[in-house]
Amino acid sequence: MAIVSGIAGVLFGVIAGYLIATQQGIGAAASxxxxxxxxxxxxxxxxxxxxxxxxxxxxYRDILKxxxxxxxxxxxxxxxxxxxxxxxxxxxxxxxxxxxxPKNINVSTDLATAIWYTGDADGALAQFEKSLxxxxxxxxxxxxxxxxxxxxxNDYKGASLAWEKLLGANPGYPEGERVRRLLDEAKAKAGx
Numbered sequence: 001m002a003i004v005s006g007i008a009g010v011l012f013g014v015i016a017g018y019l020i021a022t023q024q025g026i027g028a029a030a031s032x033x034x035x036x037x038x039x040x041x042x043x044x045x046x047x048x049x050x051x052x053x054x055x056x057x058x059x060y061r062d063i064l065k066x067x068x069x070x071x072x073x074x075x076x077x078x079x080x081x082x083x084x085x086x087x088x089x090x091x092x093x094x095x096x097x098x099x100x101x102p103k104n105i106n107v108s109t110d111l112a113t114a115i116w117y118t119g120d121a122d123g124a125l126a127q128f129e130k131s132l133x134x135x136x137x138x139x140x141x142x143x144x145x146x147x148x149x150x151x152x153x154n155d156y157k158g159a160s161l162a163w164e165k166l167l168g169a170n171p172g173y174p175e176g177e178r179v180r181r182l183l184d185e186a187k188a189k190a191g192x
Contacts, residue, residue: 052084064096071100075107082110087117105134109141116144121152137169146182156190159183 057080063073074097081090094111101107112127125148131141142162150159163183166173173179 050083052080052086056080068096069100071097071104074100075104078107078110078114082114085117087114090114091118103134105131105138105141108134109138109144112141113144116148116152121148124148124152137165139166139170139173142166142169143173143175143179146179146186150182150186150189156186159186160190 057077060073060077060080063070064077067073074093078090078093078097081087081093091111091114094107094114097107098104098111108127108131112124112131115127116124125145128141128145128148131138132145135141142165146159146162146166149155149162160183163179163186167176167179167183
């Protein structure tokens with residue numbers, strides 16, 4: 001019986017490893033760390049969300065049940081749920097991953113963005129502050145702080161400061177032109 005259990009465990013590990021490895025490219029490309037916050041409501045974002053493979057989610061949940069410290073499985077669950085517009089569920093797994101790997105700025109920023117999409121601007125900003133404690137010049141974090149401050153708090157001065165810091169620290173930021181436009185708009189609204 002022990003041999004059968006051992007073989008079953010090895011097979012489960014191989015299958016789970018294969019699933020994680022084959023999804024790695026997809027997960028990296030679709031990672032919310034590269035997604036920007038917008039003014040979409042959660043309902044609108046959810047209605048446009050891609051279909052989600054519930055069996056795949058269950059596989060990751062099974063991996064976490066067997067190994068609660070599996071950061072990769074927790075992160076992938078968060079990413080998949082986020083991409084499907086299921087932000088409240090994604091938050092649970094991002095929090096688990098962040099607790100296990102508290103220096104992972106991408107997980108921290110993804111967590112903050114998911115919190116923002118649930119309508120909690122203050123909670124998102126608090127989590128973004130944790131991201132800045134890891135890397136005070138992280139481009140995606142600074143970009144998203146500007147979005148939340150301008151759209152969620154009507155704090156155009158705060159948004160301007162975040163975007164100025166972003167452009168100063170990351171002159172080659174991929175969305176630099178967009179940031180400059182947003183910065184100009186925020187300064188105009190702030191009366192600066």
